[in-house]
Amino acid sequence: MESLSLEQLSFRYDDKLILDGLDLYVKKGEFVSIIGPSGCGKSTLFRLITGLEKLQQGMIRKEYEFVGYMPQRDALMPWRTILKNTTLPLECKKVSKADATAKSMALLKQFGLDHYANNYPRDLSGGMKQRVSFIRALNASEDILLLDEPFSALDALTKIELQDWLYNQAKSLNKTILFITHDVDEALYLSDRIYTVTETPIQQMHETVVPLEHPRIRENLGSEEIQKLKIDLLHLLQKGRS
Amino acid sequence: MKKNAPAIIVGGILLVLWEIVARMINEMYILPSPTAIVLKMWEFREALFTVHLPATAEVLAIGLALSLLLGIGLAIAMNSSSWVERAFYPLLIASQTVPITALAPIFVLWFGYTIWSKVLVTVLITFFPIAINTFDGLKSSKREFEELMLTYGASKWQVFKKLQMPSALPQLFTSLKVAVPLSIIGAAIGEWLGAQAGLGYFSKRMMTQLDGAGVFAPIVILSAMAIISVIILRIAEKKLITWRKD
Numbered sequence: 048m049e050s051l052s053l054e055q056l057s058f059r060y061d062d063k064l065i066l067d068g069l070d071l072y073v074k075k076g077e078f079v080s081i082i083g084p085s086g087c088g089k090s091t092l093f094r095l096i097t098g099l100e101k102l103q104q105g106m107i108r109k110e111y112e113f114v115g116y117m118p119q120r121d122a123l124m125p126w127r128t129i130l131k132n133t134t135l136p137l138e139c140k141k142v143s144k145a146d147a148t149a150k151s152m153a154l155l156k157q158f159g160l161d162h163y164a165n166n167y168p169r170d171l172s173g174g175m176k177q178r179v180s181f182i183r184a185l186n187a188s189e190d191i192l193l194l195d196e197p198f199s200a201l202d203a204l205t206k207i208e209l210q211d212w213l214y215n216q217a218k219s220l221n222k223t224i225l226f227i228t229h230d231v232d233e234a235l236y237l238s239d240r241i242y243t244v245t246e247t248p249i250q251q252m253h254e255t256v257v258p259l260e261h262p263r264i265r266e267n268l269g270s271e272e273i274q275k276l277k278i279d280l281l282h283l284l285q286k287g288r289s
Numbered sequence: 290m291k292k293n294a295p296a297i298i299v300g301g302i303l304l305v306l307w308e309i310v311a312r313m314i315n316e317m318y319i320l321p322s323p324t325a326i327v328l329k330m331w332e333f334r335e336a337l338f339t340v341h342l343p344a345t346a347e348v349l350a351i352g353l354a355l356s357l358l359l360g361i362g363l364a365i366a367m368n369s370s371s372w373v374e375r376a377f378y379p380l381l382i383a384s385q386t387v388p389i390t391a392l393a394p395i396f397v398l399w400f401g402y403t404i405w406s407k408v409l410v411t412v413l414i415t416f417f418p419i420a421i422n423t424f425d426g427l428k429s430s431k432r433e434f435e436e437l438m439l440t441y442g443a444s445k446w447q448v449f450k451k452l453q454m455p456s457a458l459p460q461l462f463t464s465l466k467v468a469v470p471l472s473i474i475g476a477a478i479g480e481w482l483g484a485q486a487g488l489g490y491f492s493k494r495m496m497t498q499l500d501g502a503g504v505f506a507p508i509v510i511l512s513a514m515a516i517i518s519v520i521i522l523r524i525a526e527k528k529l530i531t532w533r534k535d
């Protein structure tokens with residue numbers, strides 16, 4: 048069952064062709080990563096999926112109307128409390144204040160952030176803000192989440208902590224996730240499948256199934272098979288660069 | 290209080306110096322001493338506080354209310370329509386260079402000694418900074434927030450209420466902290482030209498009678514009004530703007 052399906056997607060910015068007949072799909076409950084060099088068109092892809100850009104050619108099929116977009120920087124509104132930041136998507140959907148508050152408080156509690164409900168973003172660390180941003184994205188969508196390099200701005204230790212956290216949440220909540228990253232290790236650890244951008248404009252992406260069982264254990268990343276896969280992917284990326 | 294102690298000390302010393310110098314020169318019609326001013330305020334307390342202060346306050350209240358209504362209204366209109374923005378924004382900028390207070394005689398010519406001549410001078414001084422600053426504030430909302438809200442299915446009204454209005458608040462308060470003292474100047478000037486009551490009118494009448502303390506007294510009250518209003522605005526600002534943009 049596909050939550051998201053892109054068919055023959057082509058897109059042009061002014062004169063520049065960014066996507067050229069691209070196909071992509073994500074099955075329900077899957078964690079799919081897209082890796083590719085900067086400026087290759089990954090953000091354009093997300094903008095098309097979220098509806099921020101109008102389709103030019105091709106089709107996008109979504110099982111649900113709204114996708115939960117988690118931007119690169121946390122983009123939490125500084126004038127809203129943590130609680131009100133997480134209820135924002137529900138407010139936009141005209142959910143009642145009581146329901147929105149209840150739902151968000153439950154999520155905040157689940158993620159151990161309920162004590163910060165009445166704090167402001169400036170009181171929180173980078174890692175905590177990303178978690179709040181994730182909760183907000185959960186409120187935005189029934190099922191599918193688009194995460195745009197959410198951990199790239201964090202320090203190495205926080206990054207690992209949040210990767211583990213995201214992996215556990217994704218599996219326990221059974222969410223469908225499309226994830227953009229530069230970090231091949233991150234993609235291998237988290238994903239069921241990886242799409243690699245090998246050329247611009249993007250015509251087809253190289254598709255890899257990650258041969259690891261669930262639940263994922265970090266030590267397994269060190270296996271010979273995975274290391275070889277990592278090197279293959281890095282080569283593909285370098286080819287795409289030139 | 291500790292932070293303000295040095296300022297209070299220096300202020301106190303200056304007052305004492307003023308008192309001493311004024312007594313030494315002993316020309317009270319030019320340089321009245323602080324105690325002479327206070328005595329004069331007490332002597333005229335009924336006139337000052339029951340006739341003239343309310344008169345000026347009325348001008349200020351109506352003038353500022355009109356300015357806020359028109360200024361914020363125009364800012365919202367410019368924010369909603371690109372045509373309105375292109376029509377009015379250059380005019381607003383140009384009007385900032387016009388010496389508004391020099392236009393005051395025109396209003397006395399048109400509206401005589403009614404309250405409107407003074408209200409209009411006040412409005413003209415305060416309307417433009419409020420309009421421009423509120424508009425800039427509305428426009429300053431970050432694009433990434435707007436796009437995020439669009440992915441949530443937000444309507445244009447929701448984007449205005451939840452994003453643009455809070456984004457505009459800091460600028461609005463900045464313009465108010467400037468506009469309110471300016472409005473007091475505007476009211477005083479309007480009164481000099483065409484009034485029969487008010488603190489500005491009173492100081493001019495005392496001036497023609499060469500009554501130094503009489504001139505200072507209403508001015509002290511006007512200054513106190515300006516200072517108190519800015520303090521109130523600061524308190525309101527702290528309460529409403531609970532974040533700081535870095």
